Amino acid sequence: MTAMAFDYSEPQSIAEGIALAGRFGPAASFIAGGTDLVIQMRRKSRQPSHVISLQALDELKQIERDGDIVTLGALLTHKQLEDYFAAEPAMLGLIESARVIGGHQVRNAGTIGGNICNASPAADLLPQLLTLGAEVELAGPAGRRWLKLSDFLLGPGRTARAQDELLTRVRFAMPGKGGATAFIKAGRRRAMEISLISVAVRIAGAGASDCGQVAIAIGAAAPVAFRASEAEALLHGQPRDAALLKRAGEVAAAQATPLSDVRASADYRRRLIAALVPRAVMACLERLAP
Numbered sequence: 409m410t411a412m413a414f415d416y417s418e419p420q421s422i423a424e425g426i427a428l429a430g431r432f433g434p435a436a437s438f439i440a441g442g443t444d445l446v447i448q449m450r451r452k453s454r455q456p457s458h459v460i461s462l463q464a465l466d467e468l469k470q471i472e473r474d475g476d477i478v479t480l481g482a483l484l485t486h487k488q489l490e491d492y493f494a495a496e497p498a499m500l501g502l503i504e505s506a507r508v509i510g511g512h513q514v515r516n517a518g519t520i521g522g523n524i525c526n527a528s529p530a531a532d533l534l535p536q537l538l539t540l541g542a543e544v545e546l547a548g549p550a551g552r553r554w555l556k557l558s559d560f561l562l563g564p565g566r567t568a569r570a571q572d573e574l575l576t577r578v579r580f581a582m583p584g585k586g587g588a589t590a591f592i593k594a595g596r597r598r599a600m601e602i603s604l605i606s607v608a609v610r611i612a613g614a615g616a617s618d619c620g621q622v623a624i625a626i627g628a629a630a631p632v633a634f635r636a637s638e639a640e641a642l643l644h645g646q647p648r649d650a651a652l653l654k655r656a657g658e659v660a661a662a663q664a665t666p667l668s669d670v671r672a673s674a675d676y677r678r679r680l681i682a683a684l685v686p687r688a689v690m691a692c693l694e695r696l697a698p
């Protein structure tokens with residue numbers, strides 16, 4: 409294997425990072441944990457001549473809390489997410505998403521910002537973040553802007569981020585009373601596996617026997633992870649009923665546009681969605697505090 413040749417910078421401020429990205433243009437790439445980028449460089453699908461490390465930017469490692477609103481620095485690792493939300497029963501779904509990413513080494517290095525910016529259709533954090541209505545903050549030469557995650561994700565590997573913009577923070581409201589989250593990933597193996605399909609659910613405002621407001625997002629079933637809006641509308645405020653949950657699974661499967669590839673056919677992926685949506689909604693309902 410030939411060695412990869414590139415210049416490496418470690419900016420000490422966000423402004424310096426943005427300026428370096430602007431100066432080197434498309435030949436530059438930010439690197440956070442490197443668990444996606446380094447593999448892409450080895451495969452030669454990406455060959456940046458300037459790699460700009462974010463590791464010295466402590467602002468990107470902070471967690472802010474204002475009531476139920478939590479704002480996460482982009483450089484937090486999957487392991488740090490698992491640890492932080494361990495004290496929040498309503499956030500079990502996000503822990504479940506983080507916990508299935510690669511193995512321990514990947515979870516100790518890979519970051520939330522990298523998972524979002526890499527924009528894989530199968531990225532495991534994205535469905536749960538979509539159910540939470542997450543927003544992302546971008547910092548660029550013109551200042552900072554907040555965007556809905558659903559508007560940020562444009563296609564496989566494509567986002568609304570300009571080349572000289574940094575993803576700095578991610579924020580969302582945690583489900584309050586009568587709320588819970590759940591995540592199920594289907595793969596061919598139990599670990600170190602890209603999702604064949606993933607399903608995330610967030611429930612808010614549920615009463616003793618109704619479904620409340622249900623948010624459902626599906627990964628690996630379309631060019632970008634998406635909210636299964638028709639299934640959500642079907643369940644909204646309805647009584648908890650097995651036949652209705654089954655119907656929601658079918659409706660979500662019909663909204664998906666999965667590909668057939670070496671790992672699974674489109675038909676099999678649709679069947680997975682139909683089976684996993686009711687299971688994930690049920691798991692989420694069972695987690696609601698009495």
Ligand SMILES: Cc1cc2nc3c(=O)[nH]c(=O)nc-3n(C[C@H](O)[C@H](O)[C@H](O)COP(=O)(O)OP(=O)(O)OC[C@H]3O[C@@H](n4cnc5c(N)ncnc54)[C@H](O)[C@@H]3O)c2cc1C
Pocket residue numbers: 437438439440441442443444445446447462482483508509510511514517518519520521522523524525526530531532533573574575576600601602603
């Ligand atoms: C063995 C292995 C198993 C894996 N398994 C899974 C899995 O099961 N599920 C899953 O979802 N992923 C998996 N991954 C992929 C990867 O670990 C995650 O997507 C991880 O979150 C990427 O984060 P990172 O910090 O390593 O990103 P990097 O590789 O550093 O960056 C990824 C991309 O995002 C850009 N970027 C990173 N941070 C920022 C930022 N703050 N602002 C702007 N641009 C930024 C980089 O320029 C690059 O284009 C796996 C990877 C490996 C190597």
